[in-house]
Amino acid sequence: MNQSLKRKIEAEIGKITAIKRMPEQGCTSVVFRLETVEQSYLLKSSFKDRYRVWLRSEAQVLQKFEYGSTPLPAFYAFIEEERASHLIMSYVDGISLTSALNQAGSLSIKKTLITGFGEFLNQFHETEQVQPEKEHSWLEHQFSLASSYVESGQAEGDMKLLEYMISNKPKPVRQTMIHGDCTTDNVLVVKGKVEVFIDVSGMTVGDPRYDEALAISKFHEQPVLKEAFYQGYSRNRISQTEYEYFEEGLYMFF
Ligand SMILES: Nc1ncnc2c1ncn2[C@@H]1O[C@H](COP(=O)(O)OP(=O)(O)O)[C@@H](O)[C@H]1O
Ligand SMILES: [Mg+2]
Numbered sequence: 001m002n003q004s005l006k007r008k009i010e011a012e013i014g015k016i017t018a019i020k021r022m023p024e025q026g027c028t029s030v031v032f033r034l035e036t037v038e039q040s041y042l043l044k045s046s047f048k049d050r051y052r053v054w055l056r057s058e059a060q061v062l063q064k065f066e067y068g069s070t071p072l073p074a075f076y077a078f079i080e081e082e083r084a085s086h087l088i089m090s091y092v093d094g095i096s097l098t099s100a101l102n103q104a105g106s107l108s109i110k111k112t113l114i115t116g117f118g119e120f121l122n123q124f125h126e127t128e129q130v131q132p133e134k135e136h137s138w139l140e141h142q143f144s145l146a147s148s149y150v151e152s153g154q155a156e157g158d159m160k161l162l163e164y165m166i167s168n169k170p171k172p173v174r175q176t177m178i179h180g181d182c183t184t185d186n187v188l189v190v191k192g193k194v195e196v197f198i199d200v201s202g203m204t205v206g207d208p209r210y211d212e213a214l215a216i217s218k219f220h221e222q223p224v225l226k227e228a229f230y231q232g233y234s235r236n237r238i239s240q241t242e243y244e245y246f247e248e249g250l251y252m253f254f
Contacts, residue, residue: 001019001032005079005081005086008079009034009043009077009079009086009088012076012077012079012088013034013036013041013076013077013088014036014037014038015036015037016034016035016036017035017036017037018033018034018035019032019033019034019035020032020033020035021033022042024095024096024099026044026185026199028046028048028051028054028055029044029045029046029051029055030044030045030046031043031044031045032045033091034088034091039090039091040090040091040093041076041088041089041090041091042073042088042089042090042091042092043086043087043088044058044086044087044088044089045084045085045086045087046084046085047083047084050149050154052080052084052085054201055078055085055086055087055201056078056080056085057201057202058087058199058200058201059075059078059087061200061201061203061204062074062075062087062089062200063075065203070124070127070177070197070203071120071124071195071196071197072196072197072198072200072203073089073090073091073092073196073198074089074090075089076088076089076090092188092190092195092196092198093190094188094189094190094191094195094196095188095189096184096185096186096187096188096189096198097113097117097184097185097187097188097189097194098183098184098185098218099189100113100189100192101113101114101184101218107224110225110228111224111225111228112192112228113189113192113193113194114219114225114228114229114232115228115229115231115232116193116194116232117184117187117194117215117229117232118215118228118229118230118231118232118233118234119232119233120187120194120195120232121179121182121211121212121215121232121233122232122233122234122235124177124179124197125176125177125178125208125211125235126176126235127176127177129175129176129177129205136169136172136207137175138175138178138204138205138206138207139169139206139207139250142250142253142254143162143165143166145253145254146162146165146250146253146254147159147162149253149254150162150253155252155253155254156252156253157249157252157253161249161252162253164249165245165249165250168245170209170241170242170245173207173208173209173236175205175206175207175208176205176206176208177203177204177205178202178203178204178205178206178207178208178210178211179197179200179202179203179211180200180201180202180203180204180206180210180211181199181201181202181214181254182197182210182211182212182214182215183214183215183217183218184215184218185199186198186199186200202254207246208235208236209236209238209242209246210246210250212233212236212238212246213238213242213243213245213246213247213251214246214247214251215229215233216229216243217247220243220247
């Protein structure tokens with residue numbers, strides 16, 4: 001880390017005593033664990049414009065949701081430099097659910113983890129909304145974002161798919177709080193249980209079926225694991241058509 005950035009960070013959290021690159025890295029950032037005498041922090045840095053915009057939204061989400069009311073890391077600082085942005089949050093002593101599932105020694109451990117994930121998401125979708133939203137307004141917003149990503153050549157999906165998505169919207173459902181990128185990569189397991197959401201730039205009020213589809217995508221073809229999820233996620237079960245709409249359609253643009 002360069003000295004100028006280190007100084008800026010130390011102005012926020014005090015003297016850094018150790019810096020360790022995290023063994024697990026994401027796709028849009030570089031993550032480090034920072035130690036001070038008092039506590040550990042997570043430094044998440046992004047360099048590409050699009051990812052810097054996402055990191056800024058993530059900082060805003062962490063600031064907006066009062067620490068403790070939603071299971072998120074605590075916000076400490078957001079630093080924007082000419083070529084990079086940096087978010088400092090509390091360090092959670094856990095691993096992603098993806099890693100926990102890879103390390104699980106038995107099917108029964110996997111099922112327990114996944115049922116816990118289902119319960120965790122169920123509880124989140126049942127929490128009261130911060131601000132009520134009209135049906136489909138989140139989806140409309142996703143279409144306009146998707147369209148800008150297609151135009152600037154930053155999306156896997158193309159205009160034809162987007163047009164199909166726009167003219168084949170699923171029947172509206174009541175909007176809830178959503179994570180917005182709810183894969184097994186973006187929840188942390190602490191002491192054997194899914195406890196914390198990370199990577200929360202898309203957290204807002206929206207269509208809970210998007211979270212549900214991404215949540216089950218890693219084990220969608222494994223009925224036993226999918227069933228374990230629905231033991232915990234009892235509020236709804238998406239149809240195959242809805243799953244395809246969100247996971248194989250909308251997700252192609254993000
Ligand atoms: N607050 C945190 N505490 C501990 N580890 C974290 C925290 N936030 C992120 N991580 C680690 O960093 C990795 C990447 O973070 P993530 O926010 O998902 O980045 P990306 O947006 O690049 O996917 C995660 O898999 C996790 O291991
Ligand atoms: Mg991630």
